[in-house]
Amino acid sequence: xxxxxxxxxxxxxxxxxxxxxxxxxxxxxxxxxxxxxxxxxxxxxxxxxxxxxxxxxxxxxxxxxxxxxxxxxxxxxxxxxxxxxxxxxxxxxxxxxxxxxxxxxxxxxxxxxxxxxxxxxxxxxxxxxxxxxxxxxxxxxxxxxxxxxxxxxxxxxxxxxxxxxxxxxxxxxxxxxxxxxxxxxxxxxxxxxxxxxxxxxxxxxxxxxxxxxxxxxxxxxxxxxxxxxxxxxxxxxxxxxxxxxxxxxxxxxxxxxxxxxxxxxxxxxxxxx
Amino acid sequence: xxxxxxxxxxxxxxxxxxxxxxxxxxxxxxxxxxxxxxxxxxxxxxxxxxxxxxxxxxxxxxxxxxxxxxxxxxxxxxxxxxxxxxxxxxxxxxxxxxxxxxxxxxxxxxxxxxxxxxxxxxxxxxxxxxxxxxxxxxxxxxxxxxxxxxxxxxxxxxxxxxxxxxxxxxxxxxxxxxxxxxxxxxxxxxxxxxxxxxxxxxxxxxxxxxxxxxxxxxxxxxxxxxxxxxxxxxxxxxxxxxxxxxxxxxxxxxxxxxxxxxxxxxxxxxxxxxxxxxxxxxxxxxxxxxxxxxxxxxxxxxx
Numbered sequence: 001x002x003x004x005x006x007x008x009x010x011x012x013x014x015x016x017x018x019x020x021x022x023x024x025x026x027x028x029x030x031x032x033x034x035x036x037x038x039x040x041x042x043x044x045x046x047x048x049x050x051x052x053x054x055x056x057x058x059x060x061x062x063x064x065x066x067x068x069x070x071x072x073x074x075x076x077x078x079x080x081x082x083x084x085x086x087x088x089x090x091x092x093x094x095x096x097x098x099x100x101x102x103x104x105x106x107x108x109x110x111x112x113x114x115x116x117x118x119x120x121x122x123x124x125x126x127x128x129x130x131x132x133x134x135x136x137x138x139x140x141x142x143x144x145x146x147x148x149x150x151x152x153x154x155x156x157x158x159x160x161x162x163x164x165x166x167x168x169x170x171x172x173x174x175x176x177x178x179x180x181x182x183x184x185x186x187x188x189x190x191x192x193x194x195x196x197x198x199x200x201x202x203x204x205x206x207x208x209x210x211x212x213x214x215x216x217x218x219x220x221x222x223x224x225x226x227x228x229x230x231x232x233x234x235x236x237x238x239x240x241x242x243x244x245x246x247x248x249x250x251x252x253x254x255x256x257x258x259x260x261x262x263x264x265x266x267x268x269x270x271x272x273x
Numbered sequence: 274x275x276x277x278x279x280x281x282x283x284x285x286x287x288x289x290x291x292x293x294x295x296x297x298x299x300x301x302x303x304x305x306x307x308x309x310x311x312x313x314x315x316x317x318x319x320x321x322x323x324x325x326x327x328x329x330x331x332x333x334x335x336x337x338x339x340x341x342x343x344x345x346x347x348x349x350x351x352x353x354x355x356x357x358x359x360x361x362x363x364x365x366x367x368x369x370x371x372x373x374x375x376x377x378x379x380x381x382x383x384x385x386x387x388x389x390x391x392x393x394x395x396x397x398x399x400x401x402x403x404x405x406x407x408x409x410x411x412x413x414x415x416x417x418x419x420x421x422x423x424x425x426x427x428x429x430x431x432x433x434x435x436x437x438x439x440x441x442x443x444x445x446x447x448x449x450x451x452x453x454x455x456x457x458x459x460x461x462x463x464x465x466x467x468x469x470x471x472x473x474x475x476x477x478x479x480x481x482x483x484x485x486x487x488x489x490x491x492x493x494x495x496x497x498x499x500x501x502x503x504x505x506x507x508x509x510x511x512x513x514x515x516x517x518x519x520x521x522x523x524x525x526x527x528x529x530x531x532x533x534x535x536x537x538x539x540x541x542x543x544x545x546x547x548x549x550x551x552x553x554x555x556x557x558x559x560x561x562x563x564x565x566x567x568x569x570x571x572x573x574x575x576x
Contacts, residue, residue, distance in 0.1 A: 012413035014410070050433060121508065122508055206423070244425050
C-alpha cells in the first residue's frame with residue numbers, strides 16, 4: 001500500500017513538474033512571438049505579456065504581498081465566503097431536514113425550492129444589489145442563497161435515504177421523535193449534508209468572485225481581477241487566479257477532512273462522496 | 274417522522290397545497306408591493322421606508338407589464354407608464370431586446386457548453402477511470418484546474434480572444450468540463466469495474482468492452498453529472514453575460530454598461546424578476562429534458 005501511494009505521489013509531482021516546465025518554456029517562447037499590443041474595446045493596449053514568465057509573476061506576487069493588497073483581499077473574500085456559507089447552511093440544513101420529515105411542509109415549500117434550484121444564484125445579484133445595496137450585505141446574502149439551496153437539497157436527500165428499517169425498529173422499541181432525530185436521522189444524513197456543504201463551498205467561491213468582479217470595494221480578490229483586467233496586467237490576473245485556486249483547493253481539502261472525520265465510524269472512503 | 278407511502282395523502286393534495294402556497298405568496302406580495310398607495314412610505318420606520326417603494330418592490334402589475342413589454346418588444350403599456358430610453362426597460366426595448374430572444378441566446382450558449390465541455394469531460398473521465406496510469410498522472414492536473422472558478426478566468430480569456438462572443442463560451446465549456454469529469458470517473462472506476470472484470474473473464478475485450486460494458490455501466494453517473502453540469506452551465510452563462518455580454522439573459526438583467534459601471538445603471542426590479550422567472554422556467558425544462566432522456570437511456574438500471 002505504501003509503495004502504491006509513493007508511486008501516486010511521484011507521478012503527481014512528475015506531471016505537475018512537467019506542466020510547470022512546459023509553461024516556463026511557452027512563456028519564454030511566447031515573450032518573443034506573442035503580440036504585445038492588444039485591441040481592447042476602443043483602443044490598443046501596449047506592452048501586454050499574454051504568458052508572463054515566472055520572473056514577472058514572482059515579482060508581481062512579491063509586490064502584491066508586500067503592499068498588503070493580496071493578504072487583505074484574501075481575508076476579505078474568504079470572510080465573505082465563510083459568512084455566506086454559515087448563514088446559508090444555517091437556513092438550508094434545518095429546512096431540508098424538516099421538509100424531509102414533515103410532508104405538509106414539503107408540499108408547501110416544494111414549488112419555491114424548485115424555483116430557486118433552477119434559478120442561477122448569480123441572476124439574483126442585480127436584485128440583491130437593488131434591495132440590500134452594493135455593500136457587504138448583498139454579497140453575503142447572495143452566497144447564502146446559493147449555499148442554502150444546495151444544503152437544503154443535501155439534507156433533504158440525506159434524510160429520505162435513511163433506511164426505513166432503522167426508523168421502524170427505533171419506533172417499535174419506543175424511541176421518541178427527538179431521540180430518533182438525534183440518534184438515527186442526523187447521523188445517517190450527516191454524510192450527505194457534509195458533501196452538499198462541500199459542493200456549496202465551491203459554489204460560494206464562484207459566486208463571490210463574480211459578485212466582487214461586478215461591484216466591489218478595494219481589497220477583494222474579484223476586484224483585484226477586475227482591476228488587473230482593466231489595465232490589463234496579466235501577471236496580476238495570473239497571481240489572482242492562482243490565489244483563488246489555492247484558496248478553493250484549501251477549502252475543498254478542509255471540507256473533505258471534515259467529511260472524513262465526521263464519517264469515520266462508517267468505514268467509508270471519502271472518495272465516495 | 275418519515276411517513277409511510279401508504280399513509281401519505283394522495284398526490285392531488287400535494288399539487289393543491291403547492292399551488293395554494295404559490296397563490297398565497299403572490300397575493301401577499303401584491304398586497305405588500307401596493308401598500309405604498311395606501312400609506313405614505315416616508316412616514317414608516319426606517320427599513321420599511323426604504324423597501325416599500327415601487328422602485329424597490331415592484332407591484333405585481335408592473336412585473337406583468339414588464340413581461341408584456343419584454344416579450345412584445347415595446348408593445349403599448351396597459352398601465353400607461355412612460356418609457357424612457359435611459360432607464361432599464363426603456364433601454365432594452367430601444368435595443369429590441371426581448372425576453373425570449375435573450376433566453377434563446379443564453380440557451381444556445383449553455384448547449385454549446387454542454388456539447389463541447391460535456392464530451393471533453395466524459396472523455397477525460399473515461400480515460401482517468403479506465404487506466405490507472407492516466408489517473409495518476411492526470412488527476413493532479415485536473416484538481417489544479419478544477420479549483421479555479423471558471424468565471425475568474427474571463428478577464429484573462431478576453432485578452433486572448435478579444436471582445437467578441439467566443440470568449441464568453443470558454444468559461445462555460447470549462448465549467449461543464451470540470452463538473453462532468455468526476456461523476457464519469459467514479460462511474461467507470463467504481464461501478465463499471467466489476468462488470469469490466471466479469472466481461473474480461475468471459476473473454477470480451479477492446480471495443481466490445483467499451484461500448485457494451487463500460488459505457489452503459491457508467492451512464493447513470495454520467496447523466497447525473499450532466500444534470501448538475503446544466504445548473505453550473507446556466508450559472509456561468511448568466512455570470513459571463515452580466516460581466517461582458519452584449520446579449521443574453523445576463524445582459525437583460527443588468528441592462529448595459531461595462532464592467533464595474535454595469536450596476537450603476539439603476540436596475541428595474543420588474544425586469545430582473547421577469548428575467549429570473551424566465552431563467553428558472555428554462556432551467557427546469559432543460560432538466561426535465563435531460564432526466565427524461567436519461568431515463569430512456571438507462572432503462573435497464575431499474576431493478
